[in-house]
Amino acid sequence: MTMRSILSGLKETNAKYRMFHAMTEDSDPGDAKFLFSAKDNLTSADMETCSGSKILVGYRPPFDAESIAKMRAAGGKLIGKCNMDEFGFGTFSTNSGLEIPRNPYDLERACGGSSGGSACAAAVFEGHVSLGVSTGGSICCPASFCGVYGIAPTYGRVSRYGLIDYGNSLDKIGVISADAKDLRKYTHIIAGKDAKDPTSCAQPEFKDTGRKLKSVAIPKEGVEGLSKDVEKAFFEAVERLRSMGVDVESIDMPSLKYAMPAYYVLATSEASTNLARYVGMRYGQQEGDHSLKFDDYFSYFRSKYFGDEAKRRILLGTYTRMAGFRDRYYAKALKVRQVVIKDYKRAFETHDAVLAPTMPFSAPRFDDISGMSALDSYKADYLTVPANIAGTPHISVPCGYGSDGMPIGMQFVADHWDEEVLFDAAEEWEKGFEMRKPEVGA
Amino acid sequence: MDRETVERVARAAHIKLTEAELERYSKDLNDILSYFELLDEAPDCEESGVNPIEVADVLRDDEPRMDADPDVLLRGMDTYERYIRGPRLS
Numbered sequence: 206m207t208m209r210s211i212l213s214g215l216k217e218t219n220a221k222y223r224m225f226h227a228m229t230e231d232s233d234p235g236d237a238k239f240l241f242s243a244k245d246n247l248t249s250a251d252m253e254t255c256s257g258s259k260i261l262v263g264y265r266p267p268f269d270a271e272s273i274a275k276m277r278a279a280g281g282k283l284i285g286k287c288n289m290d291e292f293g294f295g296t297f298s299t300n301s302g303l304e305i306p307r308n309p310y311d312l313e314r315a316c317g318g319s320s321g322g323s324a325c326a327a328a329v330f331e332g333h334v335s336l337g338v339s340t341g342g343s344i345c346c347p348a349s350f351c352g353v354y355g356i357a358p359t360y361g362r363v364s365r366y367g368l369i370d371y372g373n374s375l376d377k378i379g380v381i382s383a384d385a386k387d388l389r390k391y392t393h394i395i396a397g398k399d400a401k402d403p404t405s406c407a408q409p410e411f412k413d414t415g416r417k418l419k420s421v422a423i424p425k426e427g428v429e430g431l432s433k434d435v436e437k438a439f440f441e442a443v444e445r446l447r448s449m450g451v452d453v454e455s456i457d458m459p460s461l462k463y464a465m466p467a468y469y470v471l472a473t474s475e476a477s478t479n480l481a482r483y484v485g486m487r488y489g490q491q492e493g494d495h496s497l498k499f500d501d502y503f504s505y506f507r508s509k510y511f512g513d514e515a516k517r518r519i520l521l522g523t524y525t526r527m528a529g530f531r532d533r534y535y536a537k538a539l540k541v542r543q544v545v546i547k548d549y550k551r552a553f554e555t556h557d558a559v560l561a562p563t564m565p566f567s568a569p570r571f572d573d574i575s576g577m578s579a580l581d582s583y584k585a586d587y588l589t590v591p592a593n594i595a596g597t598p599h600i601s602v603p604c605g606y607g608s609d610g611m612p613i614g615m616q617f618v619a620d621h622w623d624e625e626v627l628f629d630a631a632e633e634w635e636k637g638f639e640m641r642k643p644e645v646g647a
Numbered sequence: 648m649d650r651e652t653v654e655r656v657a658r659a660a661h662i663k664l665t666e667a668e669l670e671r672y673s674k675d676l677n678d679i680l681s682y683f684e685l686l687d688e689a690p691d692c693e694e695s696g697v698n699p700i701e702v703a704d705v706l707r708d709d710e711p712r713m714d715a716d717p718d719v720l721l722r723g724m725d726t727y728e729r730y731i732r733g734p735r736l737s
Contacts, residue, residue, distance in 0.1 A: 267719040360699050374698050403705040404698065463689040466682060477660065484661070486733050491725045495734050500661065502734035508663040516662055520653065520672055521679060523660045534683065540692040542699060547692075580678045596699025621700055 206331035208234035208282075215284065218645075221312070223304045224325040225285030227252040238280030241391075242326045243273055243336040244319075245286040246293060246369040247378070252283070256369045257291040257319075259302035260510035261489035270367025271402070272336055272378045272395040279394045281334075287322030291512045292476065293340050293371040295319050296585050297574050298347065300514040305571075309351060309643035310611055314568040317347030320381065324351035327381045329645045334382045334391050338368060340375045341468050342563075342589025345601035348381050349563035349614025352603045352641065354631055355381040356388045359621050360596030361408050363392075364399035372475035375468075375593055383642075385635040388600065389628035409622050418451055418630040420556045421617065424458035427561030427588060438605025438613040439562045446560075449633065454556065460541070460548045464591040467541035469583055470525050470534045471594065477522030480515065483507065517579055546595045553620040558630065560617055561588050563601040567611035592618040600627040602634050606641060648676045 211218075212232045219225045226245050229252075234240065243249065246256040248266035255261040273283060290300040298321025299305050306322040308314040309329050316325045320337030324347035327335045337344040339357035348355025356379045363378040370376060380391045398406045423443070431439070447453055485493045485506035493502050511519070525534035552559050565588060574582075592599040597618050604615040619627050648656075653673050657664050664672065717729070725732040 263723060265723050267715055267722060361702070400705060400707055404700075404702050406705045407700060407702050460690070463685060466686050467689070469679070470683065470686070481661075486731060487724055493734070495732060497734050499734040499736055503661045504663050507661050511662070516664075516668070517672060517675060519660050519662060520656050521676060524648065524652070524656045524676070524680075527656070527659075534686065536695065537686050537689065539695045539697065541686065541689050543692045543694040543696070544690055546699065578678065579675045580682055583679070583682075594699070 208237060208240050211240060211330050212284065218329065219285070222307050222309060222325050222329055224287055224306045224322040224329065226255060226288050226303050226322070228285035229283065234282055237282035239282070239332070239334065240284050240330070241276050241281045241334045241336065242285040242287050242323060243283060244289055244323050244338050246289065246338055246371070247273055247336060248367040248369070249273055249283060249286060252286050254286060254369070255303060255489070257289040257301045257303055258510070258512070258515065259490070260483050260506065264489040266367070268367060271364040271399050273367065275395045276336070276391070285326065287320065287326060287335060289322055290319035291515050292369065292480065293319040293338065293343055294476070294514045294518050296346060296582050297569070298322065299571065299574055300512060302510070302512045308568050309645060311568070314570050314611065315350065315574060317350030317564070317568060319343040321347045323381050324348050324353055324355065327351065327353045327383055328643055332384070334380060334387050336395070337379055337381045339377050339379060339593060340371045340472060341593045342586050344379045344381060345563045345589050345599060345614065345616050348601040350568035350612065352612030352643070353381055353383045354385045354388055354600070354602055355379065356392060356600045356624065356627060357593070357598065358392055358396065358624050359408070359598045361404045362396050362598070362622070362624070364397070364402040364405045366399055366401040370475070370479040372472040373479070374475060375472055385602065385631040388631060392624060412623055412625050416626045416629055418557050418626055418633065420452035420454070421446065421558045421560040422454050422456045422552045422556040423560050424456055424461060426458055426461040430565050430587070431562060432566040434607030434609070435562050435564070435566060435613050438607065439615055442604035442615055456552060458548045458552065458559070460544045461591045463541045464545050464594050465583065465587045467538040467545070468586070468590040468594045469521070470538035471542070473518045473522030474526050474535050475522070477519045477526065480519055514579070542594050545591055549595050549597055549618065550620070557626050558617040558619045560615060563614035563616040564588060567607045567609070567613050588616065592616070597621055598624045598627055600631055602631050603638070603640055612641075648673060648680060
């Protein structure tokens with residue numbers, strides 16, 4: 206696949222996989238050094254940006270997100286904005302107000318969420334890199350379901366300027382690709398201090414490049430509740446790691462079970478305030494009746510255009526911040542975050558990384574997802590939310606395939622700012638791993 | 648969470664719910680909040696920051712500058728003579 210052939214077949218390929226909400230009309234790559242795509246919650250000056258929501262249809266941002274600007278400056282050509290769960294609210298990319306991406310290994314299955322379109326694009330287009338965003342697992346989950354590599358760097362490593370916020374204390378921009386080496390290369394491109402996002406200004410330089418992974422800890426709580434396929438693939442992968450000279454130890458991390466409720470309290474609390482700005486003025490849909498009183502005008506837009514899960518999370522987050530409930534939920538969740546961080550730090554005193562399967566099952570079928578309750582869906586995130594609530598970098602690598610041929614991933618978590626050990630782990634793992642490619646075509 | 652509370656929260660969030668939505672969200676939120684009771688037994692901790700890493704204040708020089716062209720910012724907005732149209736306040 207050349208850049209030109211990818212561009213000339215873009216519409217047809219997208220009609221099959223639905224990875225993009227908006228895409229380039231160009232068929233000539235010009236002097237581009239590489240093609241890339243980006244999750245649709247990163248603003249782009251030349252393409253509509255909707256963050257998977259009907260309420261933002263028609264929004265043309267006046268500027269590029271810093272991460273997109275850096276990719277362009279490095280010679281990248283943005284070819285598409287990737288479909289996703291509305292504002293990142295989901296585990297399967299099925300909570301979209303727009304299009305739902307199809308898994309390249311089985312079109313009747315989900316890509317994972319919420320950066321589903323990004324992982325799909327990385328799996329389908331040869332030599333492609335896509336920017337994803339993780340709040341509670343939204344890079345590693347879809348990378349696992351689509352059989353590709355994905356990294357969510359340390360919170361604050363990549364500027365969030367131009368990111369449509371979900372949870373400000375949780376959102377991290379990262380990289381998804383079928384080639385492990387791309388993760389280091391493109392994370393280095395998009396990382397760095399940016400005065401427009403003060404949280405990025407506390408970051409140190411990347412630690413020594415090429416630091417080897419020598420030992421991993423597997424939390425007992427991280428290997429509970431797995432499907433048979435995931436359990437088999439994961440423990441076979443652990444044996445392969447041992448054969449590569451990596452020490453493996455089983456440990457207790459009791460705080461992990463509290464991470465899921467703490468995550469949903471923090472994420473929905475932050476989301477409910479962030480989404481207060483969408484009221485039918487300034488962004489996206491604005492066709493309302495100006496003779497209405499402002500309360501009724503705002504309610505009209507929000508009720509009509511927010512999807513089911515967005516409304517649920519707004520209600521949940523508004524409730525957990527209300528006077529009388531705030532201490533029990535929000536304040537306690539902040540403390541739990543610190544407890545989880547301490548548990549990770551303890552593990553990192555004697556190990557380079559913490560390892561577990563990325564997701565407890567492989568990509569589910571769409572008809573199975575439609576039968577899941579909201580709480581069932583939240584519970585599916587129990588392996589990815591701990592690292593996200595802690596702000597620690599984590600990487601998903603393909604580690605095997607289920608009896609149905611669907612990809613399975615495992616997730617390494619490292620200490621704050623120690624992405625290099627993860628890059629090395631992924632690159633070492635990639636050597637000799639029999640990676641399958643989906644049969645693609647328009 | 649009872650129906651009255653869901654209605655009160657929805658009003659605060661500027662979302663009008665249909666009867667079917669009220670019913671569904673009351674049940675869902677009850678299930679979710681019951682699960683969140685797990686937090687009551689979580690260990691306590693003296694530290695409590697809003698960010699997972701230490702974040703230092705970053706201040707820029709107090710000098711006027713133009714980050715974006717106002718006409719570009721107004722692109723796509725419902726405007727009247729470079730003002731943004733909005734609903735009435737009372």
